[in-house]
Amino acid sequence: MEENKTVGQYIRKYILDKYNMTQQDLSKKINVSRQTINQIIAGKIDLSPAMAHKLSKHYGETVDFWLGLKNQGQFYNGQSVFDCEDPVVSSWKKYGYHTLVDHELIDGINSGIFGRNFNIDCVQPASYDIRVGSQAEIINNGKYRKIDIEKEESIAIKPGEQVKISSYEYFEFPLFLLGRLGPMTDLQLNNINTLYGLQIDPGFKGVLGINLVNNSDEEYPLDYKMKFVSAEIYFLNVMPKKGYQKKKNNLDDIDNEHKLNSKDLEKISPNDKKEIKAMMKRLSEILGE
Numbered sequence: 001m002e003e004n005k006t007v008g009q010y011i012r013k014y015i016l017d018k019y020n021m022t023q024q025d026l027s028k029k030i031n032v033s034r035q036t037i038n039q040i041i042a043g044k045i046d047l048s049p050a051m052a053h054k055l056s057k058h059y060g061e062t063v064d065f066w067l068g069l070k071n072q073g074q075f076y077n078g079q080s081v082f083d084c085e086d087p088v089v090s091s092w093k094k095y096g097y098h099t100l101v102d103h104e105l106i107d108g109i110n111s112g113i114f115g116r117n118f119n120i121d122c123v124q125p126a127s128y129d130i131r132v133g134s135q136a137e138i139i140n141n142g143k144y145r146k147i148d149i150e151k152e153e154s155i156a157i158k159p160g161e162q163v164k165i166s167s168y169e170y171f172e173f174p175l176f177l178l179g180r181l182g183p184m185t186d187l188q189l190n191n192i193n194t195l196y197g198l199q200i201d202p203g204f205k206g207v208l209g210i211n212l213v214n215n216s217d218e219e220y221p222l223d224y225k226m227k228f229v230s231a232e233i234y235f236l237n238v239m240p241k242k243g244y245q246k247k248k249n250n251l252d253d254i255d256n257e258h259k260l261n262s263k264d265l266e267k268i269s270p271n272d273k274k275e276i277k278a279m280m281k282r283l284s285e286i287l288g289e
Contacts (some may be wrong), residue, residue: 133166203243
């Protein structure tokens, strides 16, 4: 039999197709409901030991063999990655769902599967250290202030401040990758915490906007390209039917963000400039500044 097939694929190819049977025929043969057979083939439920015993008894292979297939590439409403021919993905998929370790992370970086601006110096035994990117947005007493970290070379988070930091890495996750993030040890020891549980969804493209809060009594510096968040990257043997749905994020797509220059300003007419100035003055009055 072929390797790296799901339970459903084996049942289809080596039972239903081979013996010209329907799901109803198989359900009668091994004395289970047709719905159970359908859900196993679709990957909606796992193969139970009792079901593995029935399949082993009637169609060969050991019980352990059938049980060993139960988590390898279930479909649910998505797609299997077993047909992917990429050599890096092929080396990952033989292990099924798992956390990528150092040599797999290096392969992913070298192949460009993760995205851009990744560096093997950031690879840990079973994680990747994400670095501080070029942009930050500080939130203090309800007021927002943007910082160009690349230009300033560093940012200091004051006690009580919240800040959204962009990642230096630009992610282009395929549908078979999932990331989970957590602050690095030094941040935790200095009482710098993430505000939310962080996840990089399958299909995500862009820089990350990572929210931190300084719960200490002292300023905490973050330098440009400093390692500050650790990411565990998981290989999924099931691809979701729909990937990440983009939400509005001021730090997204920084690489593609349009910045005003002198030519843009020349396009603004004198009348428009007067209107903009008046609007800014009115806004300042409303905000009480």
